[in-house]
Each structure stands twice: as structure tokens, then as C-alpha cells.
Amino acid sequence: MTNITPFIETRALTHIYNEGASFEKTALDNINLKIEYGECVGIIGHTGSGKSTLIQHLNALLKPTSGQVLVDGLDINADKKALKKIRERIGLVFQYPEHQLFDLTVYKDVSFGPLNMGISKEETDVRVRESLRQVGLSEEFYEKSPFELSGGQKRRAAIAGVLAMRPELLILDEPTAGLDRRGRDEILNHIKALRDEKNRQTIILVTHSMEDIARVTSRLMVMSHGKIVCDGVSAEVFDRKAELLESIGLAVPQIAELARRLREKGVGIPEGVMTSGPAAEALFKLANEKGLI
Amino acid sequence: MIVSKNLCFTYTKPEETSESISFEKYSAALTDININIKQGEFIAILGRNGSGKSTLARQLNALLTPTEGTLWVKGLDTADSDNTWRVRQSLGMVFQNPDNQLIASIVEDDVAFGPENLGIPTEEIRRRVDDTLRTVGMREYALDAPQFLSGGQKQRIAIAGVLAMKPDCIVLDEPTAMLDPSGRREVLETVKALNRGSGITIILITHYMEEAATASRVLVMDGGKLVMDGTPKEIFRRADEMKALGLDVPPVTALANRLIEMGVPVSDSILTVEDFLNDGFIQTLMAGA
Numbered sequence: 304m305t306n307i308t309p310f311i312e313t314r315a316l317t318h319i320y321n322e323g324a325s326f327e328k329t330a331l332d333n334i335n336l337k338i339e340y341g342e343c344v345g346i347i348g349h350t351g352s353g354k355s356t357l358i359q360h361l362n363a364l365l366k367p368t369s370g371q372v373l374v375d376g377l378d379i380n381a382d383k384k385a386l387k388k389i390r391e392r393i394g395l396v397f398q399y400p401e402h403q404l405f406d407l408t409v410y411k412d413v414s415f416g417p418l419n420m421g422i423s424k425e426e427t428d429v430r431v432r433e434s435l436r437q438v439g440l441s442e443e444f445y446e447k448s449p450f451e452l453s454g455g456q457k458r459r460a461a462i463a464g465v466l467a468m469r470p471e472l473l474i475l476d477e478p479t480a481g482l483d484r485r486g487r488d489e490i491l492n493h494i495k496a497l498r499d500e501k502n503r504q505t506i507i508l509v510t511h512s513m514e515d516i517a518r519v520t521s522r523l524m525v526m527s528h529g530k531i532v533c534d535g536v537s538a539e540v541f542d543r544k545a546e547l548l549e550s551i552g553l554a555v556p557q558i559a560e561l562a563r564r565l566r567e568k569g570v571g572i573p574e575g576v577m578t579s580g581p582a583a584e585a586l587f588k589l590a591n592e593k594g595l596i
Numbered sequence: 597m598i599v600s601k602n603l604c605f606t607y608t609k610p611e612e613t614s615e616s617i618s619f620e621k622y623s624a625a626l627t628d629i630n631i632n633i634k635q636g637e638f639i640a641i642l643g644r645n646g647s648g649k650s651t652l653a654r655q656l657n658a659l660l661t662p663t664e665g666t667l668w669v670k671g672l673d674t675a676d677s678d679n680t681w682r683v684r685q686s687l688g689m690v691f692q693n694p695d696n697q698l699i700a701s702i703v704e705d706d707v708a709f710g711p712e713n714l715g716i717p718t719e720e721i722r723r724r725v726d727d728t729l730r731t732v733g734m735r736e737y738a739l740d741a742p743q744f745l746s747g748g749q750k751q752r753i754a755i756a757g758v759l760a761m762k763p764d765c766i767v768l769d770e771p772t773a774m775l776d777p778s779g780r781r782e783v784l785e786t787v788k789a790l791n792r793g794s795g796i797t798i799i800l801i802t803h804y805m806e807e808a809a810t811a812s813r814v815l816v817m818d819g820g821k822l823v824m825d826g827t828p829k830e831i832f833r834r835a836d837e838m839k840a841l842g843l844d845v846p847p848v849t850a851l852a853n854r855l856i857e858m859g860v861p862v863s864d865s866i867l868t869v870e871d872f873l874n875d876g877f878i879q880t881l882m883a884g885a
Contacts, residue, residue: 583851593884
């Protein structure tokens with residue numbers, strides 16, 4: 304694999320806000336990362352750790368102070384004319400994307416991106432239908448005003464607007480923030496469904512929610528003070544790097560923490576248990592083996 | 597502290613759209629809300645999006661007033677416009693979005709704005725600003741410009757601004773929705789300390805069940821009605837009903853409930869990791885290990 308050019312790569316990426324001013328702040332400090340096609344990567348980090356700054360570099364909304372962002376081996380900031388194309392390939396869903404809904408109907412709102420890219424009406428129609436289906440909004444929503452929808456529905460409509468551009472990389476910044484259980488479940492299930500057998504959408508999921516990470520991502524990057532301090536398989540990071548996470552103000556999912564503390568007390572819960580279902584199975588099995596139930 | 601009798605509310609003027617009120621809220625109304633909140637309580641309000649939580653919060657400091665029924669805050673009828681300012685002085689609000697709450701160009705000026713408006717002497721304002729910024733962990737940013745802070749940091753400044761007015765009660769409408777775990781912890785510890793130390797009544801609207809688990813009382817709303825009212829233990833034991841309302845219980849509580857269903861005799865009132873580790877049956881399991 305090492306010979307193949309990675310899909311996304313950053314080399315010594317550094318970003319300094321207000322450089323030279325008295326309040327300059329290094330938001331990204333020498334970031335080197337590689338993401339391959341088909342990966343689903345979670346990024347966590349405390350407030351101000353550089354997560355949002357990092358993802359805004361990946362589609363050239365921000366330019367590096369130094370270093371490079373490469374997509375398929377090409378520096379995305381080298382050619383200004385190529386930027387539009389890059390932004391079509393790298394779809395970024397901002398925090399609270401529902402604030403950006405603007406058109407009269409859901410259908411029109413989702414059409415905006417592809418039409419703006421110069422896609423034909425017919426092809427746009429196909430894409431709008433597919434992306435609304437992908438986020439679970441059926442035809443009855445097409446002619447509704449986006450402002451009639453519930454919070455979770457609005458957010459899904461906004462995600463559909465980015466999906467309709469068929470980005471090769473979908474970046475979601477805090478997609479479940481402020482949603483209730485149902486809204487959160489819906490969003491996460493639809494994100495997971497983007498990665499079915501035949502279509503493995505490449506995804507970066509930025510979140511504060513360890514439970515979201517546990518449910519969706521396979522790889523996890525941890526950011527702190529503008530650096531990537533940890534990068535590995537999500538379950539392993541939660542099991543083995545709990546102290547590191549806590550030291551930088553993060554927490555592992557509640558069940559992963561419980562499982563780790565039970566292991567410390569000699570209760571044999573296997574590593575990688577992050578949710579209540581598998582934890583219940585493991586504890587039931589143990590209690591059974593010991594003849595306690 | 598807060599009493600309501602058959603409080604009903606309907607949004608009646610949907611044409612008067614302002615940017616900060618979205619359409620969905622017009623369909624949410626309050627129906628027959630009867631609450632009695634005492635000074636010093638720490639209340640968590642749960643409910644799905646659109647269940648009426650935020651509408652109720654806005655009633656509490658008279659941003660909205662009942663269309664039927666009555667709401668009293670410290671004995672003052674909120675519908676009487678002569679009471680509005682006294683109600684707002686004793687009940688401070690922190691909203692979801694900090695960007696709509698910060699007004700000054702320097703952090704400490706923003707925190708000082710409330711007490712200045714109350715006519716507090718300068719030295720006392722200075723002390724309050726320092727204290728509250730320290731309480732929310734933002735002392736070192738006192739001279740920074742709010743626009744250069746992250747969303748979470750801004751929210752902590754907004755909380756400091758309300759704290760600086762020393763209200764009897766603080767209503768926080770999903771104050772931690774955008775904070776990281778340490779930020780959430782700090783904010784939660786802050787409001788808990790204010791509740792315990794100064795006896796300030798806290799009303800916390802949240803989607804985080806772990807936060808609700810630490811409250812003294814939990815109110816659950818659905819479709820504009822108050823549908824559950826009890827201690828966290830009483831509420832989270834009813835996991836099936838919570839699920840039907842589109843709500844979670846804390847992950848360890850879900851685990852305990854699952855184990856009970858499977859016939860493993862753990863306690864039915866586990867709310868935290870500590871509770872779980874201290875459970876009698878789990879202790880036996882550890883001893884056997």
C-alpha cells in the first residue's frame with residue numbers, strides 16, 4: 304500500500320491565525336496525515352484543538368500558513384482554477400448545517416449544489432432523489448419548505464444537499480450536536496448506511512461524542528493543541544489510550560470506561576466492548592460461567 | 597420559587613417571523629403545565645426536539661407569557677408586565693447559541709455588561725468578573741476578543757455573564773450541546789457548585805442523560821405536556837417509557853436494565869459507572885474473579 308498515492312495527505316500542515324499580530328494562535332502544528340479511499344475516520348479533540356481548522360484545509364476553505372494538502376498527490380492550493388473541482392470532490396457539512404437551508408422547497412434546496420456544478424436537470428433529479436433517499440426523506444418531503452421540518456429532518460436535508468454533489472470525501476462537523484435520541488439515531492444510521500457493501504463512502508466525522516465514534520468509525524484521530532496525538536483503530540484507542548484521552552480533557556464512551564475498570568478489577572470483559580449490548584452479553588456469560596445465575 | 601397553574605401557551609402570530617424564531621416552534625405549544633420548583637433545586641428538563649422545553653424556559657423569565665393559566669416566579673405573575681424586570685433579575689438565562697449572546701469586543705467587558713446594567717459598584721463588578729471567569733475556566737482569556745474564541749469558550753463566557761448578575765435561579769437551555777467533554781464537565785461542575793454552595797436554583801435543559809442523572813429532579817416533556825416528574829432514579833428506571841418518548845437513559849443504566857432482563861440480578865437504580873462498580877452483584881462477580 305505504501306507505494307500507492309494516498310487519497311488525502313497533509314504534509315507538515317501548519318496554520319497560524321492572525322500571524323504576526325499580538326494574538327496570533329497556532330491552530331495546526333505540523334500535521335502529517337494520510338486517509339485512503341473508503342476509510343471512515345473519526346476526529347475528536349477538545350474545544351479549540353484544531354479539528355475545524357483542519358477539515359477546512361481539506362477543501363481549501365483555509366490555506367496553510369506552511370505545508371501542503373494533497374488530494375490524489377496534487378497540491379490543492381497550487382492551482383487556483385482547480386479549487387472549484389476540489390470543493391466538489393470534498394464535501395463539507397458544517398456544524399448546524401440546517402442554518403444554511405435557504406430555498407423554498409426541500410427538493411430545490413438539495414438541487415442547488417449539482418445545478419451550480421453545471422449538472423443537467425435530468426441528472427440532478429436523479430441525484431436529488433438518491434441523496435434524499437440516502438438520508439431517509441421520502442417524496443412527501445420534496446415540496447415542503449425546509450423550515451417546516453423537525454431539527455433532525457432539517458439537518459438530514461442539509462446533508463442531502465452535500466451528498467447530491469457526490470463528493471468523494473464527505474466531511475461531517477458535529478452532525479449530531481443538539482439533536483435528541485431519535486434525531487441522532489437517524490443521522491448515525493444514515494451515515495452508516497452510506498458505507499454498505501458496494502459503496503464505501505469515504506467519511507471524516509468530527510465530533511465530541513465518544514458514543515458516536517464508537518458506533519460509526521473504524522479509525523480515530525485524536526487532536527490536542529493543533530497536533531494529532533493519537534491515530535489508530537477506534538476500539539483500541541478507547542481501550543488502551545484512556546489515560547491519554549483523559550489527560551487532554553476527553554473521555555472514553557461510558558461503557559468502554561466501565562469495561563476497562565472492570566478489567567482492572569479482574570473481571571474478564573474482552574477489549575473492544577464499547578456499547579451496552581456486547582457488555583451485557585459478556586457480563587451474562589461471566590456470571591453464568593461462575594454459576595452466579 | 598417557580599409555580600405554574602394550568603399554564604398553556606400557543607404561538608399566535610406566525611407571520612411575525614424574526615430570524616431567531618424558526619417555524620417548527622410555532623407548532624409547539626404548552627398544555628396544562630403544573631410545576632412547583634423550590635429554591636435550591638437542581639432540575640433537569642428532558643424531551644425531544646420540539647417537545648416544548650425551550651418554550652417553557654422562555655416562559656420562566658417572561659420572554660413569553662402564558663396564553664392561559666398562570667406562572668409565578670418568586671410570587672410574581674409573569675403575565676404582569678410591571679413584574680418583567682424583577683423576574684428577569686432573579687432568573688438568568690443561558691441559551692443554546694453563544695454567538696447570539698455575546699455583545700462586547702473584549703471578554704471581560706461582556707461579563708461586566710449585566711452587573712453594570714444593575715448599577716453595581718465598579719470594584720464589585722471587577723471582583724465578580726474575575727470570580728465568574730475563573731469559575732468557568734476562562735480567566736486567562738479576560739482580555740481576548742470573543743470572536744477569536746471557539747464555540748465552547750464563547751458559551752462559557754455567556755455563562756459567566758449570567759453568573760455575574762448573581763441571580764436566584766439560572767435556566768440553561770442546552771448549554772453544553774457544543775462543548776467537549778472537559779468543557780461540559782467544567783460547566784456542569786460550575787452549575788452544581790453554584791447550586792450546592794450558593795443555593796442557586798438550576799434548571800438545565802439537556803439531551804445528555806449523564807447530566808440529567810446528576811440533577812435532584814428530572815422533568816420530562818413530550819408534545820408540550822409534562823409527562824414525567826421524579827428523581828433521576830425513578831425516571832431512568834422507566835427505560836421503556838423513555839425509549840417510547842424518543843429519549844435515552846445513561847449508557848450504564850441501559851446496560852443494567854439489559855442485564856436485569858437477561859436475569860442478572862443487578863440493581864435497578866444504577867446511574868453512573870461508580871454505581872455499577874459498587875453494585876452488590878458486580879462486587880460478588882469481582883470477588884469470584
